[in-house]
Amino acid sequence: MIPMTELEYLKKYLPPERNLEEAIKRLENGEPVQYIIGETYFYNSLLKVNKDVLIPRPETEELVEKVVKLIKEYFPSNLSILDIGTGSGCIPIALKKEFQNANITACDISPQALKVAISNAKLNNVNINFQESNIFSNIDGKFDLIISNPPYIKEDEEIMPIVKNNEPHLALYAKDNGLYFYKEIIKESSKYLKSKSIIAFEIGEEEGSAIKDIANTYFPNAKIILEQDFRHLNRYIFIINE
């Protein structure tokens, strides 16, 4: 199948009451088509998006796909999940639709992002406990699964202008060569994990071995798996405490 161009996508999905000419101008000015339309599809859900949230990516849909398989293998019932850095709420909404009995908490440091996530949960008719939190600062309880697609771009890394000029920098960049969130989450996570548990991360393609080393330091007995995305780039790390 020939992929749709952004212009075709815009014409197909822009609500009829919106001005097409104005929308095409925004596209020509380098704005992502999803922000212009104001919504996008992710895994099993339609989501509203604006400049307060990262546009959910296909790589993250693949993370959800992989995690759904792991959950089915490891946690047949009574599942509790924490999503750190929820943005649009794409991950917890997709997981709640897959596992209706799961107890899901999702946090973000950005109140503006949380507003979008809360309205997306309503739109998709799912119940998620959203918290404003700097990583674990406002989180209580123990979880079977901690999942996160944290900011992971190095502060001096060159990225595509369409991303840099439009998406929230709070969602993109991380100190410590892009490793800050992995270090913090892994270091603190044992307080928030049940003994049988999984941490699932989306990672920057060059960060695999550094994050594996950090995971090995804090979880020497865990099974640590590095997996690639559909572009054959190292993109996911799973830390499995059996």
Ligand SMILES: C[S@@+](CC[C@H](N)C(=O)[O-])C[C@H]1O[C@@H](n2cnc3c(N)ncnc32)[C@H](O)[C@@H]1O
């Ligand atoms: C890469 S985006 C991921 C958004 C969404 N989970 C997704 O996959 O599309 C990272 C998210 O982490 C949030 N974030 C940044 N710093 C944070 C912190 N210290 N604590 C919690 N969330 C944070 C950002 O606001 C952003 O929504």
